[in-house]
Amino acid sequence: MARSVRLEPVDEGNLEPLLSVAAAEAEPGDVMPPVEAPAGWSHARREAFREFHRASFGGLDGPTGNRMYAILAGGEVVGMIRMARCDEPGTVETGMWLGRSARGQGLGAAALRALLNEAAAAGMRLVVAETTTDNHGAMSVLEKCGAKLREDGGKVHAEICLDSALPAG
Numbered sequence: 001m002a003r004s005v006r007l008e009p010v011d012e013g014n015l016e017p018l019l020s021v022a023a024a025e026a027e028p029g030d031v032m033p034p035v036e037a038p039a040g041w042s043h044a045r046r047e048a049f050r051e052f053h054r055a056s057f058g059g060l061d062g063p064t065g066n067r068m069y070a071i072l073a074g075g076e077v078v079g080m081i082r083m084a085r086c087d088e089p090g091t092v093e094t095g096m097w098l099g100r101s102a103r104g105q106g107l108g109a110a111a112l113r114a115l116l117n118e119a120a121a122a123g124m125r126l127v128v129a130e131t132t133t134d135n136h137g138a139m140s141v142l143e144k145c146g147a148k149l150r151e152d153g154g155k156v157h158a159e160i161c162l163d164s165a166l167p168a169g
């Protein structure tokens with residue numbers, strides 16, 4: 001049975017636990033944009049991780065138009081899911097990551113369902129995502145949440161329309 005998750009907006013209170021999970025259980029390239037810094041979870045990369053998340057504390061109506069949530073399972077931070085405004089009104093783009101020990105348990109689909117509810121509550125009508133054909137986990141999670149997938153070379157463009165009823169979790 002899929003475990004349940006809770007989403008908490010990323011803030012100063014959960015930023016350090018989120019960084020700890022990222023540094024211990026994820027690759028920098030899966031959790032933040034590239035930065036010029038020594039390889040691995042160097043001091044500079046950790047500081048860039050904090051600043052990347054702080055820049056979006058203003059949420060959908062803030063300067064980055066990006067809302068980030070810590071994913072909690074069993075009361076522990078296990079990853080992050082976000083939505084960012086697109087140019088098209090009523091449309092947000094989503095992305096997520098989980099720490100390695102939290103993968104393969106259905107938490108990704110549970111987190112995406114919770115994110116779809118947040119997006120609908122914010123008045124959004126369409127959630128899109130970009131991934132690649134080699135990311136079986138991401139494609140599986142998107143399909144479980146009712147996404148239409150369109151492949152173009154090695155890239156995959158996903159669309160989830162919020163006008164139709166959300167699939168049961």
Ligand SMILES: CC(C)(COP(=O)(O)OP(=O)(O)OC[C@H]1O[C@@H](n2cnc3c(N)ncnc32)[C@H](O)[C@@H]1OP(=O)(O)O)[C@@H](O)C(=O)NCCC(=O)NCCS
Nearest residue numbers: 030096097098103104105106107108109130131137138140
């Ligand atoms: C993509 C990701 C969020 C998927 O979340 P998840 O909770 O692991 O997803 P699920 O538990 O539904 O598993 C998805 C598939 O991966 C398989 N899987 C099993 N163990 C796994 C593991 N340790 N790691 C990854 N995938 C695993 C599952 O069997 C499942 O396949 P199925 O649906 O055909 O049965 C997660 O793997 C992740 O954080 N990956 C790294 C970051 C990333 O790629 N983000 C997406 C960018 S577009």
